[in-house]
Amino acid sequence: KPVGEITADMIDMLSKKSFPLCMQQLHQALKSNHHLRHGGRQQYGLFLKGIGLSLEEAMKFWRGEFMKIMDSDQFDKRHSYNIRHNYGKEGKKTDYTPYGCLKIITTNAPAVGDFHGCPFKHSDADLLRQKVAGLGIARDGVDQVMQYAKGGHYQVACARVFELLHGSLGGIEDMEVSIHHPNQYFEESYKRLYK
Numbered sequence: 001k002p003v004g005e006i007t008a009d010m011i012d013m014l015s016k017k018s019f020p021l022c023m024q025q026l027h028q029a030l031k032s033n034h035h036l037r038h039g040g041r042q043q044y045g046l047f048l049k050g051i052g053l054s055l056e057e058a059m060k061f062w063r064g065e066f067m068k069i070m071d072s073d074q075f076d077k078r079h080s081y082n083i084r085h086n087y088g089k090e091g092k093k094t095d096y097t098p099y100g101c102l103k104i105i106t107t108n109a110p111a112v113g114d115f116h117g118c119p120f121k122h123s124d125a126d127l128l129r130q131k132v133a134g135l136g137i138a139r140d141g142v143d144q145v146m147q148y149a150k151g152g153h154y155q156v157a158c159a160r161v162f163e164l165l166h167g168s169l170g171g172i173e174d175m176e177v178s179i180h181h182p183n184q185y186f187e188e189s190y191k192r193l194y195k
């Protein structure tokens, strides 16, 4: 996808239907708190880079939220560097890649007050049920998703959510499909809804 196709003002709309649950959770936390801790900023920031948000648009996006609780100087001091860093413009100039599901599921588990991680793995069952139902999935579907999550099949649970909302991911019969990357979830959804 060409960088620049996705702009800061599209993110809110895209988040509702095309972001996997982990990124919806980060987006909502950012919108309500105008803040995310480091783990969340990294997971979400790199995902947004992966969907095609340019550095310039990323600055606009983060600035728009963070400046509801801090001034421009504070934003520049605390956050500009990190955002530029993620885009390979500072420090070692590494072009960082978005985190895959396995990394999100197995490393850096969220603590209280964190919103990063994988909800299928890290949210408790009642909260997860509420979140999945909140996507507009009917009872039967929610039960299926919860079964997968309970059995430790987090990425299959995520794929099930995708299919309940978008239709088949095109798996082979009798084989369970799974999501391996949040950006894969986004691309499959974007393709179906906007192309």
Ligand code: SF4
Binding pocket: 020, 021, 022, 023, 100, 101, 104, 105, 117, 118, 119, 120, 154, 155, 158, 179, 180, 181, 182, 185
């Ligand atoms: Fe995000 Fe992957 Fe978990 Fe889905 S399975 S919520 S894409 S980390």
